[in-house]
Amino acid sequence: MPSVSMTVNGKQVGGEVESRTLLVEFLRNQLGLTGTHVGCDTSQCGCCVVHVDGRSVKACTMLAVQAAGSQVTTIEGLARNGQLHPVQAAFREHHGLQCGFCTPGMIMSAVDLLQHNANPTEAEVREWLEGNLCRCTGYHNIVKAIMAAAADMSGHAKAAE
Amino acid sequence: MYDFAYHKPASLADAVKLLADHEDAKLMAGGQTYIPTLKQRLARPSDVIDLGAIAELRGITEEAGGVTIGAMTRHGEVAESAVVRRVIPALAALAELIGDPQVRNLGTLGGSISNNDPAADYPGALLGLGATVRTSKRQIPADQFFTGMFETALERDEIVKAVHFPRPEKAAYAKFPNPASRYSMVGVFVAKTGGGVRVAVTGAGQSGAYRWTAAEQALAGNWSPAAIDGLTVDPSGLNSDIHASADYRAHLVKVMAKRALAAAG
Ligand SMILES: Cc1cc2nc3c(=O)[nH]c(=O)nc-3n(C[C@H](O)[C@H](O)[C@H](O)COP(=O)(O)OP(=O)(O)OC[C@H]3O[C@@H](n4cnc5c(N)ncnc54)[C@H](O)[C@@H]3O)c2cc1C
Ligand code: FES
Numbered sequence: 165m166p167s168v169s170m171t172v173n174g175k176q177v178g179g180e181v182e183s184r185t186l187l188v189e190f191l192r193n194q195l196g197l198t199g200t201h202v203g204c205d206t207s208q209c210g211c212c213v214v215h216v217d218g219r220s221v222k223a224c225t226m227l228a229v230q231a232a233g234s235q236v237t238t239i240e241g242l243a244r245n246g247q248l249h250p251v252q253a254a255f256r257e258h259h260g261l262q263c264g265f266c267t268p269g270m271i272m273s274a275v276d277l278l279q280h281n282a283n284p285t286e287a288e289v290r291e292w293l294e295g296n297l298c299r300c301t302g303y304h305n306i307v308k309a310i311m312a313a314a315a316d317m318s319g320h321a322k323a324a325e
Numbered sequence: 326m327y328d329f330a331y332h333k334p335a336s337l338a339d340a341v342k343l344l345a346d347h348e349d350a351k352l353m354a355g356g357q358t359y360i361p362t363l364k365q366r367l368a369r370p371s372d373v374i375d376l377g378a379i380a381e382l383r384g385i386t387e388e389a390g391g392v393t394i395g396a397m398t399r400h401g402e403v404a405e406s407a408v409v410r411r412v413i414p415a416l417a418a419l420a421e422l423i424g425d426p427q428v429r430n431l432g433t434l435g436g437s438i439s440n441n442d443p444a445a446d447y448p449g450a451l452l453g454l455g456a457t458v459r460t461s462k463r464q465i466p467a468d469q470f471f472t473g474m475f476e477t478a479l480e481r482d483e484i485v486k487a488v489h490f491p492r493p494e495k496a497a498y499a500k501f502p503n504p505a506s507r508y509s510m511v512g513v514f515v516a517k518t519g520g521g522v523r524v525a526v527t528g529a530g531q532s533g534a535y536r537w538t539a540a541e542q543a544l545a546g547n548w549s550p551a552a553i554d555g556l557t558v559d560p561s562g563l564n565s566d567i568h569a570s571a572d573y574r575a576h577l578v579k580v581m582a583k584r585a586l587a588a589a590g
């Protein structure tokens with residue numbers, strides 16, 4: 165069996181995997197990082213989004229061996245010193261979730277957006293979430309939370325209401 | 326997914342050799358089509374050859390007035406490229422419309438055209454711009470590259486290296502996406518080039534992307550949306566599925582062509 169090593173949430177990790185092991189399976193089953201969810205088998209729902217070398221990808225549509233040597237960040241790696249990431253805090257504040265199943269993917273996707281576009285318009289946020297499906301919220305509060313996080317992170321006084 | 330042996334060659338020569346040595350080996354680029362296929366057990370390769378570590382397959386360069394894009398260049402890189410935006414903005418705009426951000430972060434130009442999904446976007450751009458596909462063996466003009474639904478002129482042991490796109494005078498792409506999958510139900514790429522007018526239709530044809538020659542003739546002397554008013558699109562040969570009937574796709578071909586022409590100016 166191939167062995168892989170990569171950096172996950174700042175820690176060097178490794179293990180034996182089958183070639184066919186998906187990155188999401190490695191994260192969940194071998195590393196116990198169950199915050200990354202699997203919501204479909206057609207690469208469409210976005211519940212499994214993580215960052216690989218700084219960009220958001222679907223961990224269900226990447227092999228663990230493909231990510232060998234990469235820097236991977238999952239939802240568990242966002243908080244710093246017990247402080248929620250501003251996007252996580254905004255989802256809580258603005259009720260950006262109901263059942264929470266889509267939330268890790270939504271947040272990882274949103275963090276990628278804000279890293280590349282610090283002040284997106286509402287239309288840009290909605291377009292960006294093309295690959296993230298939510299069965300509960302109707303998206304409205306998710307968009308509101310991301311707009312608020314953007315304002316918060318770029319130090320704007322005006323919080324989205 | 327069935328298991329397989331995984332290879333990640335560092336050079337094109339090594340990848341070609343691996344393909345030659347393993348009869349049931351398959352190439353993988355961004356995996357955005359191939360991994361879902363493997364997950365559904367629709368393919369059972371003995372070996373998977375990941376092209377992700379081959380530096381010579383990546384990158385965007387300005388060449389002979391046009392742009393050359395390496396096979397492993399991600400859709401997102403094309404969409405964001407300052408060179409592509411300046412030289413062929415319609416191509417950057419098309420890349421931005423593919424799938425969703427996460428698909429664009431991994432999916433590649435070479436993977437998209439080698440797969441030749443009839444609903445894929447890039448085949449429309451290659452045909453519309455009269456691009457040339459450069460492979461490990463030869464150069465193939467776009468008009469000869471796409472040979473049918475999920476079929477190309479590629480041989481089993483041939484690898485796409487890059488695509489060269491000449492610069493058009495004017496060009497635009499208009500896409501009617503499937504609201505669920507984002508693939509094109511119909512996409513039309515129009516271009517006014519030194520060699521004449523080209524109109525390519527993707528998403529609609531049963532045998533993949535094709536050129537709409539009647540529209541090209543109508544536009545040759547009159548580059549404007551009104552020039553194709555008198556044309557009708559024959560629905561025979563167009564896809565009919567749960568997403569849209571052939572009649573509806575035929576209607577959309579003309580509507581999207583007019584929108585593309587209006588956008589190209
Ligand atoms: C949710 C979702 C939405 C999508 N929406 C769209 C859309 O709107 N429009 C669109 O056009 N596409 C869409 N796609 C497909 C996406 O663009 C894929 O990235 C693309 O079709 C295949 O590229 P890839 O790099 O992922 O190739 P892979 O999946 O890795 O490979 C595809 C095929 O090409 C072969 N191949 C790959 N590279 C080469 C090469 N260099 N030489 C020879 N053969 C090669 C492989 O052997 C394989 O058979 C979508 C995909 C998903 C999952
Ligand atoms: S689990 Fe649905 S896209 Fe990955």
Ligand code: FES
Nearest residue numbers: 262263298299300
């Ligand atoms: S909160 Fe339930 S799926 Fe989004």
